[in-house]
Amino acid sequence: MVIVSNTRWLWFATLLFLIISSNFLVYRLDALPPLSTEVALGTLFDFVVIIPILTYFFIIRKRHLLRKIWHVVVAGFTGAWFIMPNDFLYPGKSVGIVLFVYTTIILMIKIMSVSKSFRRNVTDIPTFQQRLEYALSTQFTIKRVIDVITSELAMIYYCFFSWRKKPLANLGSVQVFTFHKKTSAIALYIMLIHALILESVGFHFVLLSWSPTLATIVLVLNLYTLLFFIAELQAIRLCPFIMMDQHLHLQVGLMRQLTVPFDKVSNIKYYQGPEKLSKSIQKESFDGVVADLMKEKPTFEINFEMPVEAKMMYGMKRKVRKAYVRPDNPKQFYDALTEKIHKSDEYMKREND
Template sequence: MEKQYSPLSRKKLIWFLTLTSLILLSNTAVYHIDIGFSVPEGMVYGSLFDLLLIIPLLTYFLIIRKRYSFKVLSFVIAAGYLFAWWMIPNEHLRAVPFFKYIIFIGEGVFILLELYIGFKIVSKFPSIYRHWKAAKTTGHPYWHERLERAVHTSLKPNFMTKVYISEFTLFHYSLFSWKKKTATDVPSFTLHEKTSVIAFYVMLIHAIAIETIGFHYFLHDFNPVLSWILLILNIYSIIFFLAEIQAIRLCPLLLEKQHMFIQVGILKKIKVPYHSIKSIEVYNGPEKLPKDIEKVTFIAMVPDMLQEKPQFEIHLEEPLQANYLYGFKKKVEQIHIRVDNPNAFIEALQKKRSD
C-alpha cells in the first residue's frame, strides 16, 4: 500500500514563516539600512549560506519532508539565488566569483539524481513497455494512466518516478497528442465545452510569448544568467499550458464499471468508487469556499474567465485521496463538479450507483 503523507501542520508553517522572515529581513537590513559601519567583506558568504542552504533545509524539514515532491526544493534554491542577486549589492557579489555558477551547480546535482532514476527506468524499459502495450487494449483509456501503471508495475513508486511520469505526461500532451481523439467505451462527460478555458490558456500563452521575446533581450544586458533562467521558465510555462489544453480536451470525466474517474487537465485527478458516494446534491453554497472547507474539497471544474458555481456537490462516505501533478496529494471529503451536460451526467451516475 502506498504511504500516506501527513498534512502540513499550522505549527510547522508558523515556525517556517517566522524563521525564514527573520533570515530574509536581517540579511536585507545589513545591506540596505545605514547602521553606522561598513558591511564586513565575508558577510556575503554568510548571506549566501543562509539563502542557499539554511532556508532550503528549513523548507525540507518543516514543509516538504514526507509531504511534497523533493523537486520543490530546487525551486526554493532558485528563489534563494534570485533573492540574493536582488538583495546583495554588486560590489559584494563581485567578491564571490563563483556566484553566477551556483544555480547551475545546484541544478546539476539534481539533474544527476534525475539521471540516476532515469537510468533505472531505462533499464526496466522492456518490462515497462510490455505492460504499457498490454494496457492499450485492456487498461485505462488515458495515456498517462497506462504509463503510470506500467512504471509502477516494474518500479517501486517514489517521488522521482512520479516526477518522471508527470514530465512525460506534460510533454506527451503538449507535443504529441494533437492528432489524437478521445476513445472510450464507457459514459464520458466533458468539463470544458461551455467554458472559455481554451481561450483563457491561449491568451496566457500569447502573453508569455510576447513577454519572453521582449523581456529576455532587455534583461540579457543586465544579467545574462537570470535572463536565460527566465527564458527557460517561460518556455516551460508555454509547454505546460499546451499540455493543459490537450488534457482537458482528451480526458473527460469517465463513469467506469466500479468507479467515477475525474481528470482536470494534467493538474489533478481522483477515482471515486460508487459505494463511497454518500449523497449528491445541487450546489447552493457560496462562490468562494471558506479555507477549511476548500482544503477538503476536490474542485472538478476547469478555469474560466468568468468562473461560475459548481452544479453539484458530492459528499463522500469517507475521505478519498486526490492526486496532483508531481506526486502531490490530499484527502478530500467532498467534490464540487460542473459538467457540460448536467442532466445526462446525474442520470448516468445515479444509474451506476444503483447497478
C-alpha cells in the same frame, strides 16, 4: 513486507561504519607507508562485494528480493569511487565500465517492460497518465520518483504527441462527460500562451543587457511554463470525466485527478452553496471545475462515504470528502452517476445478505 529487527540494524550499521571508516582512513593517514594498487582493489572488493553481502544477510534476507542487491552494488561502487584518491581510481575503471553496461541493459529491459505494460492496459485504464503511472510502478519501486517522472512525461506527451488524438468517447460500459465545452477555458489558455510568448521575447532582451545569466534562467522558466500551458490545454480537451464499471475518474488537466469507487460515493446533489467556496471547504474537497476567465459556480456536489485521496501534479496528495464538478451535460451526468450509486448499493446489500 520485510521487517528488520533493531538488533540486526545495529549490527549492520556497526559493520558498515567499520568498513567505510577503515577504507577512508587508510588513504589519508600519513603514518602509513605508500599504498599499492592491491589496496584499491581491496577497497573495491569491500564496497562492491562485502557490503552487498552484509546487506543481503542483515537487511533483505528474502530470496525473491535478491535482485535488489544490484542497487547496493551500484551504490557501493559509487561510494568507493568517492573515497579513493585519483591516483588509485584506475583499477576500478574496468569494473565501472562493466557496471555501466549492465545498468544500461537492466534499464533498457525495464523500459521495454514499461512500454509493454502501458500498451496492454489501454482498455482497462483509459487515461494516459494513469496507464503510465501503473506501467512504471510495475518496474520501479520508488513512488516519489514515479510520480515526478509520470508528471513530466505526461506534460511532454500532451504538449508534443497528442495533437492527432481524439477525445475519449463512450465505449461499452465506459461513459465520458466533457466539462470544458461550455466554458472559455481553451480561450483562456490560448490567451495565456500568446501573452507568455510576447512577454518572454520582450523581457528577455531587457534582461540580456543587464545580466545574460539571469536572462537565460528566466527564458528557460518561461519556456517550461509555455510547454505546461500547452499540455494543460490538451489534457483538458482530451481527458473528460469518466465513469467505468466500478470507478468514477475525475481529471482536470494535468494538475488534479481523483479516482473513487462507486461504493464510496454517498450521493450527488445540485450545488446550492455560495458562488465562491470558502477556504475550509476547499481544503477538504476536490475542485473539478476548470479554470475560466470568470470561474463558474459548480453544478454538482458529490459526497463520499469516507475521505478519499486526490492526486495533484508531481504526486502531491490530499484527502477529500467531496468533489465539485460542472459537466457540459449535467442531466446525463447526474442520471448516470445516480444509477451507478444505486447499482453499487444494491450489490453491497446482496453481498451482506
